[in-house]
Amino acid sequence: MCFLEYALKHRAEEVSQMKVLYIAAECKPFSKVGGVGDVAGELPVALKQEGVEVEIVTPWYGRTKIDDRKVDFHGNKEPVGIVHADLMGVPVNFVKNPTYFETDYTKLPDNQPRPFTNPYLFKKDYSTPYVNSDTIAFYDDALRFSFFSAACLSLIEDKKPDIVHVNDWGLGYLLGNMAIRKMRQKRVLTIHNIGYQGTIGKEAIRGWDMERILQDDNVGPLFVDPHTEWNSVNALRLALELADYTNTVSPNYKDEITQPENKKRYFEGGKGLHSVTSRLANKGRLHGILNGFEYQIEPTDRSFKETLTQKAKMKQALGKEFENPGAFLLGFVGRAVEQKFKLLAEELDGKSVLEHILDIPGVNVAVVATGEERYELFLSRFVDRPNLSVTIAFDREKARQISLGSDVFLMPSLFEPCGITQMESLSCATPPLVRWTGGLVDTVKPHTADDGTGFGFDGQTSREVLTNLVASVHDALKMYTKAQDGFRNLQWRGFRQRFLWATAARRYVNDIYEPTLRM
Numbered sequence: 001m002c003f004l005e006y007a008l009k010h011r012a013e014e015v016s017q018m019k020v021l022y023i024a025a026e027c028k029p030f031s032k033v034g035g036v037g038d039v040a041g042e043l044p045v046a047l048k049q050e051g052v053e054v055e056i057v058t059p060w061y062g063r064t065k066i067d068d069r070k071v072d073f074h075g076n077k078e079p080v081g082i083v084h085a086d087l088m089g090v091p092v093n094f095v096k097n098p099t100y101f102e103t104d105y106t107k108l109p110d111n112q113p114r115p116f117t118n119p120y121l122f123k124k125d126y127s128t129p130y131v132n133s134d135t136i137a138f139y140d141d142a143l144r145f146s147f148f149s150a151a152c153l154s155l156i157e158d159k160k161p162d163i164v165h166v167n168d169w170g171l172g173y174l175l176g177n178m179a180i181r182k183m184r185q186k187r188v189l190t191i192h193n194i195g196y197q198g199t200i201g202k203e204a205i206r207g208w209d210m211e212r213i214l215q216d217d218n219v220g221p222l223f224v225d226p227h228t229e230w231n232s233v234n235a236l237r238l239a240l241e242l243a244d245y246t247n248t249v250s251p252n253y254k255d256e257i258t259q260p261e262n263k264k265r266y267f268e269g270g271k272g273l274h275s276v277t278s279r280l281a282n283k284g285r286l287h288g289i290l291n292g293f294e295y296q297i298e299p300t301d302r303s304f305k306e307t308l309t310q311k312a313k314m315k316q317a318l319g320k321e322f323e324n325p326g327a328f329l330l331g332f333v334g335r336a337v338e339q340k341f342k343l344l345a346e347e348l349d350g351k352s353v354l355e356h357i358l359d360i361p362g363v364n365v366a367v368v369a370t371g372e373e374r375y376e377l378f379l380s381r382f383v384d385r386p387n388l389s390v391t392i393a394f395d396r397e398k399a400r401q402i403s404l405g406s407d408v409f410l411m412p413s414l415f416e417p418c419g420i421t422q423m424e425s426l427s428c429a430t431p432p433l434v435r436w437t438g439g440l441v442d443t444v445k446p447h448t449a450d451d452g453t454g455f456g457f458d459g460q461t462s463r464e465v466l467t468n469l470v471a472s473v474h475d476a477l478k479m480y481t482k483a484q485d486g487f488r489n490l491q492w493r494g495f496r497q498r499f500l501w502a503t504a505a506r507r508y509v510n511d512i513y514e515p516t517l518r519m
Contacts, residue, residue: 031061046505061128139204145170176223179242197225200232203231250417253439265461328362330407337375340414403424412433415438445493
């Protein structure tokens, strides 16, 4: 056996001895709301293929129950069912509990914490990964995921992994409890969106299980929100401080969250945690690893031609909704929320950016979006425009039609930790038009570059950002109509580009797991 073969065999043996417990609030195909669900359902499979012994832990939002046990929580013996499944060879452990993952507030035991004894502060339905609390932000989910964290402790003791890999703020409580108990496992955190931090007032958690974390002399100070005047705790800050290694889901987003927010140019930055993240980056404990994407076909000349044929048919079908069916088609698919939609609704010279785009001759716009009422109402103001098609609903089939049938895919995000829809549009030979932010910088190249795959904009002031957004639509239209060969090459370069989970998995092993175990 030559030295190289020996080295590769030795490394494979080292990786195969690595045991990782991967914990997330959602995991497709079992539950999915956002990007966490995609990553939790795809990365562990790729890690297993790299030789890592990995298991997934996630809440069970369904009805099956196996392997009952009980967990002490708020003075109750809470029943916990562990439901087992298999995801392409990766064991999945579901934490099932009728109180925190299925029931409504009216069924909670009498001694559960109730802020100010007001039952209306709680939502009614807990059978979904996240709940948008009406009165106190994060109130329901802070309670639910602190329970989930308590349940995970017993699984960690049973499974005895080398690494506990958690996702986002909701598992900060788990890292806090692990630190207090001085558990030996290494701790890894992935941040999918630094805007969600689980910030909640100290008064609101009085009597809760998580209050023990705040009261701990060593761990408690790390639980306090950096805005001391808020008198709040911050679960994401706790997770950041206690993780041995942290990563974001793209390299550029990692750099962005180490910088302060700048509203004057629509820059989100670290959302108040930049002092923590920049300190971790300086210590080499913060990394950026780009998410992968599950591709359906190989990028060959034949598959490209077939995709273009399908695009033409889909555009023709979508064109029936417009006065000028064959015009340049700009597609938008996403949630009607501030992150995705704010820039389109902003005013520029007396009218919204969306109106400026609709006023460009030869442009049709197709939108599928649902979310905040203010943005849905904003869209409804323009439904009579002959060059606008609006679907205010979660319509997966229509979304796929727009991603495939559009000439250019519009993604003017305020921020984008990684993004998946631009990867999908690239795979459909639909060049994206993006804000140069976060993972969009890592996945889309400017059309002016030799390796260009799409269009983009940004700016140093709010006006520059909005003006450049409209200008980038003009750029895309011009290239589509007057440089057809160049546009076709742009489509081909994007179509053949690959962001693979195998690549991401190797980065996790080499840059996160192995260094963590050497600490």
